[in-house]
Amino acid sequence: MDTDGNTIDKNVVSKGNTKKPRSVGEISRMKKFSKSANPYIRVGTDYFKEICKVDRFGITRTELKPWKKDEIRTDHGIEIFKKIPKYDDFVILPDNMNCRGAENNCYNLYREFSHRPSQGQWYWTDILIKHIFGEQYSLGLRYLQILYISPERMSPILVLVSRERQTGKTTFINWLNMVFGSNMTIITPDDLQSNFNSSYATSNIIAIEETCFEKSVTIEKLKALATGKFISVNQKYVNPYKIPFFGKIILTSNNEDKFARIDEEEIRFFIRKVTTPQISNHDIEADLVKEIPAFLHYLTTLPDVDFTKDRTGFTPDELVNESLQTVKAESKSTLYKTLKMQIESLFLNELSSSDSFLADALSVKAKFFQYDGTITAPYIRQVLKNEFCLLLSDPQYFNPFGNDPGKTARAYSFKREQFTDEPSKGKKPF
Numbered sequence: 001m002d003t004d005g006n007t008i009d010k011n012v013v014s015k016g017n018t019k020k021p022r023s024v025g026e027i028s029r030m031k032k033f034s035k036s037a038n039p040y041i042r043v044g045t046d047y048f049k050e051i052c053k054v055d056r057f058g059i060t061r062t063e064l065k066p067w068k069k070d071e072i073r074t075d076h077g078i079e080i081f082k083k084i085p086k087y088d089d090f091v092i093l094p095d096n097m098n099c100r101g102a103e104n105n106c107y108n109l110y111r112e113f114s115h116r117p118s119q120g121q122w123y124w125t126d127i128l129i130k131h132i133f134g135e136q137y138s139l140g141l142r143y144l145q146i147l148y149i150s151p152e153r154m155s156p157i158l159v160l161v162s163r164e165r166q167t168g169k170t171t172f173i174n175w176l177n178m179v180f181g182s183n184m185t186i187i188t189p190d191d192l193q194s195n196f197n198s199s200y201a202t203s204n205i206i207a208i209e210e211t212c213f214e215k216s217v218t219i220e221k222l223k224a225l226a227t228g229k230f231i232s233v234n235q236k237y238v239n240p241y242k243i244p245f246f247g248k249i250i251l252t253s254n255n256e257d258k259f260a261r262i263d264e265e266e267i268r269f270f271i272r273k274v275t276t277p278q279i280s281n282h283d284i285e286a287d288l289v290k291e292i293p294a295f296l297h298y299l300t301t302l303p304d305v306d307f308t309k310d311r312t313g314f315t316p317d318e319l320v321n322e323s324l325q326t327v328k329a330e331s332k333s334t335l336y337k338t339l340k341m342q343i344e345s346l347f348l349n350e351l352s353s354s355d356s357f358l359a360d361a362l363s364v365k366a367k368f369f370q371y372d373g374t375i376t377a378p379y380i381r382q383v384l385k386n387e388f389c390l391l392l393s394d395p396q397y398f399n400p401f402g403n404d405p406g407k408t409a410r411a412y413s414f415k416r417e418q419f420t421d422e423p424s425k426g427k428k429p430f
Helices: 024-035 069-076 078-082 123-149 169-183 189-193 216-227 284-301 322-330 334-348 361-368 377-386
Strands: 040-043 046-054 060-066 089-091 106-108 157-161 184-187 205-208 230-235 238-244 248-253 269-273 356-359 396-398 407-409 412-415
Touching: 060 169, 069 078, 089 238, 123 169, 123 269, 123 284, 157 216, 169 184, 169 205, 169 248, 169 284, 189 205, 189 216, 216 248, 269 322, 334 361, 334 377, 356 361, 356 396, 361 377
Parallel strands: 089 106, 157 248, 157 269, 184 205, 205 248
Antiparallel strands: 040 046, 046 060, 230 238, 356 412, 396 407
16 A cells, blocks of 8 residues: 555566556556546646547647545545556657657656548648748748657747738637647747746647737747757646656747847747738638648658758758848847948948948947947947947057048958948048
8 A cells, every 4th residue: 555545556566666667558548547437647746637628629638637636535535546547757758640658657748649640632721831831831841740740859939920910820820729739739928927837838839929029038038948958847736847848939920020039140930921811711720620631641741851951950041031031130229220320321421432441339439429328339349249240350550430540459340241232432442
């Protein structure tokens, strides 16, 4: 007997009191049993109940909710505890083809896939994918192939943006939810900022709708999630536990260019601007559900994704598009934008015959912001280094902006092609 009055399972005890892993077949039988006559499990010292729900698309979803031991005893009597499977901890083992119930006596929180591939037509699914991914249709198929066949892989953060309404962003999210069922969740930005993360910590796909992250700490948390290997699950009434994390992030936003600040060097975002659909189908979600098995079968026929070039299956150059460039440009600081205009004007007017000039932060301050106390030389230096990506030279003599008096200092080299497409009228060496 253990402390709960249960008989000890001889199948998990061997010499030296070391635990022997249950077989896959035994685990499968245990899970089948727990979902029917006995929906309870014990993980560590906490009890849980598996609850099955049918969503509005007719897809069965399974949730694991904390359940009080006293309530189990009240409802079923003490004998029920002899039949409750016991596990040491939780684990995540993503697999949409052959989901395992447990490993090394750790309960697998990844849910069995709800659909089985079969040949057929996927007309409306193809229309939706082409609408969402446009000229990057092949990348969209690759992204979906990875979600289905390689759920253990990390993926770039997919962002669907549009100022317009009824563009299909929500339809796409709903469709993914139909496909991936209990292994996907849809949350709000507030959920991401909450101390309790159980609403998404165990999910393989995390969709966050209508996002606009004004605080840099939030977007940094998001990027950390997209590349994190483990996550500590904080759930009400349950002791925190650490599990592997395989979450893929999808964002939707009505703010096309300022949903988040994205640095020039950032390579983790796949941004798609979505327009109004040209084809209307008010019952498209019902049609999409019917086509899921056929589309999954098609994904299994595609060539294997090449992960040798990048661990996500996408190179940074492949993800570059106009939408990404727009967001990066809007993410620049006000000082960056002001300096860019000032220096462009300089090349078009005072320095129309020059291809470059040298200047340091103090010279930039004196020329453009002499009477602005909010803009300091250190701040200018920071923007020149981090946003313009300019490098300081070794100390040398130069004429700031090509003008006298000269000075000796470390300087930045400003080149015409960085600021304007207008060619110079002739070289004027300094």
